[in-house]
């Protein structure tokens with residue numbers, strides 16, 4: 001069963017001079033087990049969209065259903081694990097342990113089960129156990145972000161909804177967390193991530209939703225996104241697109257350094273063959 | 282301009298954060314600080330205008346010691362910091378009030394304060410948010426405004442702690458351009474980031490690990506260092522691609538690895554020269 005948004009619109013500060021229309025006429029369907037990237041410029045409406053998924057905001061018009069459930073229901077909330085853009089905002093416990101255990105305990109799992117989940121989640125975000133007794137507010141930015149993600153993972157949600165989950169992580173940390181997200185996805189969880197980090201996410205994304213000024217400007221597969229000529233793109237893909245535009249016979253649908261290397265070398269040998277056969281004539 | 286001598290710092294709960302840091306930052310330099318999560322970058326930044334004081338060693342800002350309380354107003358006028366999380370530094374009820382806060386603190390006359398605020402709003406195209414509460418801005422808008430505020434104050438030295446982390450690639454490039462412009466006019470810039478793609482044109486990169494400076498040099502030499510991976514770092518995609526192409530006999534000069542555009546130009550020149 002999916003998350004379905006039908007004709008959803010949302011405005012902040014309705015009926016005041018500061019009324020801001022953030023989303024208009026959104027129709028969106030996210031299936032179990034999908035890896036979805038939500039892209040768009042600052043202020044486009046991405047974070048607002050995510051907050052509609054878990055009932056933190058309610059649509060002004062239209063409906064949001066999670067597996068057919070109303071987003072305010074407890075069961076819907078259990079199925080959605082959420083990490084906010086400002087990880088610090090969602091931390092509130094005295095220790096990292098309590099922070100990660102909060103979700104499982106809140107949803108009625110035993111202390112023992114909760115502990116297992118805490119340890120598993122901690123490992124998944126590459127923090128070591130000495131962190132467990134630390135106060136979450138005394139952590140570095142990247143450490144807080146990992147704890148926030150661990151709290152969401154500990155719920156073992158059906159939908160993992162993430163707002164810029166890797167921005168504060170060091171480059172190796174980014175790679176590790178992306179591995180974790182891939183694993184979670186392969187186990188059947190839908191991963192829905194707002195991100196500007198195309199370099200890291202593009203290889204994993206299956207579906208892309210591009211938001212522009214509160215409306216969906218594109219939604220579809222990564223392959224179709226490339227065909228539309230939309231931006232943004234990861235640097236490697238921009239490079240390949242430009243090579244093609246300049247007349248090199250490369251396939252621009254390349255997202256990793258390894259694939260770019262192979263593709264450029266392949267094209268080189270094609271060109272070399274052509275020129276030797278030309279001079280041969 | 283800024284000198285750190287044998288600086289060590291542990292937080293009150295005992296967590297060690299800086300270990301014997303020696304660093305001299307020259308006027309007009311663009312210096313980048315990178316390193317793993319928890320390696321001490323933000324803690325170092327907080328030392329640069331006296332928000333934290335070293336337990337051992339000293340920090341000297343143009344002759345002023347940060348431990349000397351009477352010098353703090355002077356130091357704050359010289360060094361402006363923008364933090365990782367813009368929300369922690371919003372103090373005003375409206376964006377306008379918020380932008381005025383910095384210049385007010387520097388005791389600028391009201392006309393000057395107005396000028397700073399108007400300039401910041403105009404430069405960012407954020408006039409329409411003048412009367413909004415800064416807390417209601419989106420993540421990226423918040424970062425943008427926080428930056429505008431500090432840029433309008435034009436302090437001699439600007440410290441940026443992951444200020445493009447929530448910006449889309451275009452806005453990020455825009456911000457970096459503005460920062461560079463100031464630097465070219467002689468301002469000193471300390472730039473902390475996890476986005477190594479931004480560092481192609483830095484004068485110097487400092488790599489931190491466990492509270493220490495473990496590697497230092499210009500971008501080309503730092504990105505060629507074999508210990509990067511173990512320091513939590515990976516190469517920017519284009520630089521990695523250039524390094525791998527090189528082993529296959531395709532040499533892309535360093536300057537051309539700065540953007541997809543220049544990289545593509547170079548490849549086409551190499552491959553299509555006939």
Ligand SMILES: Nc1ncnc2c1ncn2[C@@H]1O[C@H](COP(=O)(O)OP(=O)(O)OP(=O)(O)O)[C@@H](O)[C@H]1O
Nearest residue numbers: 138140141142292296298318319320321322323324
């Ligand atoms: N307020 C605090 N109280 C106690 N320890 C702290 C506090 N702030 C940071 N630390 C610890 O000090 C060390 C250095 O933290 P710092 O914030 O300087 O790292 P950083 O390099 O900026 O990391 P990140 O890339 O995650 O932002 C870390 O071990 C961190 O857990």
Ligand SMILES: Nc1ncnc2c1ncn2[C@@H]1O[C@H](COP(=O)(O)OP(=O)(O)OP(=O)(O)O)[C@@H](O)[C@H]1O
Nearest residue numbers: 012022042043044045046047048417419420421422
């Ligand atoms: N609490 C609020 N009150 C009023 N307006 C708001 C509020 N929160 C967000 N907005 C506005 O709604 C619009 C969409 O904001 P949203 O946070 O969804 O953007 P975003 O796509 O997540 O941007 P970013 O990438 O910068 O985080 C923006 O114009 C923003 O200023």
Ligand SMILES: [Mg+2]
Nearest residue numbers: 047085419420
């Ligand atoms: Mg947002």
Ligand SMILES: [Mg+2]
Nearest residue numbers: 140141322323
């Ligand atoms: Mg930091």
